[in-house]
Amino acid sequence: MDKTMKIMEKFIIPFVSIIIAFIVGMIIMLALGVNPVLALSALCKGAFGTSASIGTTLNKATPLIFTSLCACFAYKCGVYNLGGEGQFLFGATIAFCILHTSKIQGIPGIIISMLVGIIAGGVWGLIPGILKITRGLNEMIISIMLNYISTLFMGVIYTSWIRDANTPQTPSIDNSLMLSKVIPNMRFTWSFIFAIIVGLLMYYGLYWTSKGFKLRAVGLNMTAAKFNGFAVKKYILISFILSGAVAGLGGAADLLGTQYRLINGYGSGYGFDGVAIALIAQLHPIAAIVVSIFFAALRVGSTSMQVATGVPTSVSDIIQALVIVFSVAGMALTKLPEFETFRLKYLTKKVEGKV
Numbered sequence: 001m002d003k004t005m006k007i008m009e010k011f012i013i014p015f016v017s018i019i020i021a022f023i024v025g026m027i028i029m030l031a032l033g034v035n036p037v038l039a040l041s042a043l044c045k046g047a048f049g050t051s052a053s054i055g056t057t058l059n060k061a062t063p064l065i066f067t068s069l070c071a072c073f074a075y076k077c078g079v080y081n082l083g084g085e086g087q088f089l090f091g092a093t094i095a096f097c098i099l100h101t102s103k104i105q106g107i108p109g110i111i112i113s114m115l116v117g118i119i120a121g122g123v124w125g126l127i128p129g130i131l132k133i134t135r136g137l138n139e140m141i142i143s144i145m146l147n148y149i150s151t152l153f154m155g156v157i158y159t160s161w162i163r164d165a166n167t168p169q170t171p172s173i174d175n176s177l178m179l180s181k182v183i184p185n186m187r188f189t190w191s192f193i194f195a196i197i198v199g200l201l202m203y204y205g206l207y208w209t210s211k212g213f214k215l216r217a218v219g220l221n222m223t224a225a226k227f228n229g230f231a232v233k234k235y236i237l238i239s240f241i242l243s244g245a246v247a248g249l250g251g252a253a254d255l256l257g258t259q260y261r262l263i264n265g266y267g268s269g270y271g272f273d274g275v276a277i278a279l280i281a282q283l284h285p286i287a288a289i290v291v292s293i294f295f296a297a298l299r300v301g302s303t304s305m306q307v308a309t310g311v312p313t314s315v316s317d318i319i320q321a322l323v324i325v326f327s328v329a330g331m332a333l334t335k336l337p338e339f340e341t342f343r344l345k346y347l348t349k350k351v352e353g354k355v
Contacts, residue, residue: 010282017326025319039309046304047297055186061296065195066250067274068288070243077239078219083143084247085271086150090124091117091248092255093154105176113252121248122241129240133233158262169263179257191257203285280327
């Protein structure tokens with residue numbers, strides 16, 4: 001019964017956070033002299049009103065799904081991988097370099113680029129993992145610093161080594177390497193389907209396998225796991241490698257499905273957005289997919305909202321930020337001793353039939 005209540009809390013906290021954030025957003029719209037109902041209607045229509053807008057929303061959600069799944073997996077093992085953006089960019093960069101130099105085309109090129117993205121992201125995630133288990137260094141600082149290295153390395157590629165004439169960007173990948181649209185007249189490609197598959201596999205691996213149970217046990221209490229014979233350092237390293245591999249695969253898939261080239265500003269903010277989404281989703285892979293689509297809908301729909309009602313797109317950013325704040329606050333609230341006391345009293349009354 002206590003387990004059921006905790007599961008309900010995982011769903012209630014994000015839902016209530018979204019409701020409160022939208023209420024605050026509506027108050028801001030009223031202060032701007034705009035009808036909030038019309039504004040939110042325009043936002044929804046812009047994100048889901050047509051098949052084209054739905055495709056755009058799913059397309060925007062794809063990289064967020066990969067980076068949020070990256071964060072979910074690492075955090076489930078009790079480590080903090082803040083390098084999702086760097087691993088995403090490193091996977092995309094190395095995949096592009098391999099495709100550009102090898103001239104491989106078609107299906108073989110797509111498969112090779114995906115594998116290269118996985119390996120590159122895994123290697124980039126391996127670095128903070130090794131430094132943590134061997135030298136005791138803080139993985140958050142190391143992974144954040146690696147983000148800058150990935151960004152600068154990508155910058156060297158598109159401004160110097162593989163520059164497209166006088167434009168600070170790389171040439172586009174070959175047309176045969178571009179992932180096709182899943183549904184005609186809708187913008188999202190097979191990269192979105194890959195993201196969904198990765199999320200489902202992660203859910204199965206974490207919650208329905210013995211290795212996943214051990215990984216979550218390490219995340220819940222490393223000391224207890226160590227005394228019970230779990231290879232804690234091995235699981236920490238595995239979590240960094242696999243979470244990095246997920247982000248690297250996302251980079252390669254996004255390169256083939258949406259971006260097609262390396263360019264200034266590519267991937268900016270994906271990593272920290274992924275961390276925020278993972279926290280709102282309570283580190284659940286399926287919930288992370290849903291929250292990623294919600295974030296993408298806010299971004300896509302905000303443009304239509306601004307055109308239709310004059311509400312600045314920054315209002316949707318405020319709503320997005322408030323969802324994060326309220327979700328984190330809600331999670332912190334459930335950890336307070338007073339809340340635990342309330343839960344125990346409620347469960348006691350439930351057992352006694354008084355509720």
